[in-house]
Amino acid sequence: MLFLVLGKGKTGSLVAEVAHQRGHGVRVLGEEENRQASALTAPFLAGFDAVIDFTTPEAVIPNLRACLANGARVVVGTTGWYQHLEDMRSLALRKNAGLLYGTNFSVGVQALFRIARELALAVPEYKFSISETHHTSKKDAPSGTALTIKQVLQAANPAIDVEITSKREGDASGLHTIEARSAHDRIELTHEAFSRHGFADGAVKAAEWIAGKNGVWDFSEVIQQLG
Structure with a gap:
């Protein structure tokens, strides 16, 4: 397959590397080559089996509008844009495009989501x-x-009322901890990413899966179907 990766940051570059390792062709576009989605024309997009976006919250919406309007299949690993999700879902369905989005493409984090649900039910x-x-x-x-x-x-x-504390430090790939506390004890669930490789691997597998498909999916809905 031939994939277009949007974003030349650390994760986007790793996505391209993983795609090559899995035997795919890859073209990578940085922001300087694709300002306001200017490069994402119909003839250009027609050459790719899927587009993978790891850009910024500011760049992702113009990218999505251009890709989906032209019927492309898009995997979005960028976050911070979900206030526009319903608009993008509607556009994808109108144009017979494909959209697969997720806040985290790591298999381990998807497992954390499932365990978190069970914990909330167990100690409400x-x-x-x-x-x-x-x-x-x-x-x-x-x-x-x-x-x-x-x-x-x-x-x-x-x-449940849940407080979130955020820290930005160095080059941390991602650390998430859920704490459930009572007057008598405390339960912790932690996922720590040692590198971005898990995210990149999941995103490439998602692109393989969505190629040729029309519709809109959350990554958690398809993870069990990935190769």
Whole structure:
């Protein structure tokens, strides 16, 4: 397959590397080559099986509008744009495009989401909090992953009030901790990413999966189907 990777940052570059390792062709576009999605024309996009976006909250919406309007298949690892999700979903469905989005493409984090739900059901009377630490160049805070964890907890028990604490330090790939505390004890669930490789691997597998498909999916809905 041939993939277009939007974003030449650390994660985007690693996505391109992983795609090459899995036998795919890759073209990478940085912001300077694609300001306001200027490079994402219909003839250009027609040559790719899927587009993978790891850019910024500011760049992702113009990129999505251009890709989906031209019927492309897009995997979005960028976070901080979900206030526009319903608009993008509608555009994808109108144009018979494909959109697969997720706050975190790590298999381990997806497991954390499932365990968090079970914890919220098991100890609904406990007080819950989330702490997350990422690299200093990450622009959105709280992280999309932390917000998803909060949504999972509150979907399991709407009475739960969850506080999120965010830190930006050095080159941290991602640390998320869920704490459930009572007057008598404390339970912690922690996921620590040692590198960005897990995110990149999941994103490439997602691109392989969405190639040729029309529709809109959250990554958690398809993870069990990935190769």
